[in-house]
Amino acid sequence: MRTTAIILTTAILCAPVAGRAEPHAATVPAKARALADRGRAFHDAGDYDSAIAAFTQAYAIAPSPALLFNLAQSYRLQGNCDSAALMYRRYLTSSATPEGRALAETHLANVERCLRRTTLHIPAQPAPGSLVVPASPDVLATPATAPSRTAQREKDVGIGLVLGGGVALAVATYYAVTAHDAQDGVEAAYTKGAKWKDIAPLDARGKAAATIAKVAGAGGALGIASGIALYMIGTYTTRTPPTPMMIGLRGHGVEVSMLWSF
Numbered sequence: 001m002r003t004t005a006i007i008l009t010t011a012i013l014c015a016p017v018a019g020r021a022e023p024h025a026a027t028v029p030a031k032a033r034a035l036a037d038r039g040r041a042f043h044d045a046g047d048y049d050s051a052i053a054a055f056t057q058a059y060a061i062a063p064s065p066a067l068l069f070n071l072a073q074s075y076r077l078q079g080n081c082d083s084a085a086l087m088y089r090r091y092l093t094s095s096a097t098p099e100g101r102a103l104a105e106t107h108l109a110n111v112e113r114c115l116r117r118t119t120l121h122i123p124a125q126p127a128p129g130s131l132v133v134p135a136s137p138d139v140l141a142t143p144a145t146a147p148s149r150t151a152q153r154e155k156d157v158g159i160g161l162v163l164g165g166g167v168a169l170a171v172a173t174y175y176a177v178t179a180h181d182a183q184d185g186v187e188a189a190y191t192k193g194a195k196w197k198d199i200a201p202l203d204a205r206g207k208a209a210a211t212i213a214k215v216a217g218a219g220g221a222l223g224i225a226s227g228i229a230l231y232m233i234g235t236y237t238t239r240t241p242p243t244p245m246m247i248g249l250r251g252h253g254v255e256v257s258m259l260w261s262f
Helices: 002-013 030-044 048-061 065-078 081-092 098-119 146-191 196-239
Strands: 245-250 253-258
Touching: 030 048, 030 065, 048 065, 065 081, 065 098, 081 098, 146 196
Parallel strands: none
Antiparallel strands: 245 253
């Protein structure tokens, strides 16, 4: 197993990816995408040997910083601190995202401490009688299907707000016309010498219609703007799948890790 890990690590390190941009999803070969998906499934199942093999094959077809990070994660959880450190360093020399870089630097510091303990022959096991916390970080995982349902709801609500805003604008237009007609009627009545008591009801109706037109117009404009914004947010979320994030307990705190996709 150790020999296999060394061979796989060497294959990755020989590939020139420093400074390479992340391949666009449309340019990733189907076989590489399938291997990456298989690697994530093995990783989630705790089969890190198979995950490393799948990620390595995917990387050979379509090199990307995301696969370097996934390999580093798998090596770390496998307990291979040496290979994990190499993969994290290689990831940090690639076109890593700021959040990915920060997470990789944190994990790299942890595996480097692991390497120092190994060099000094310090046992990694806790002292007898101490609390043992499971090593698996999969305490909380973000489900892959939840964001898509949320995005669809956002799009549906956005469409509803746009339709409602359109109706409100139509109402505002109707009452604006009514207010204008009332104003013309008041002016015509004054011209003919009508008394105020006869004109007052028409003037009151015109003012009320003008108020309704203003309120409905403002509400309609706000509804349309909010609906368009919410629909765009839902569309963006649907097109950009969130990064699976895992949060796990560690001996003296909490560890956050994630796997990156193409």
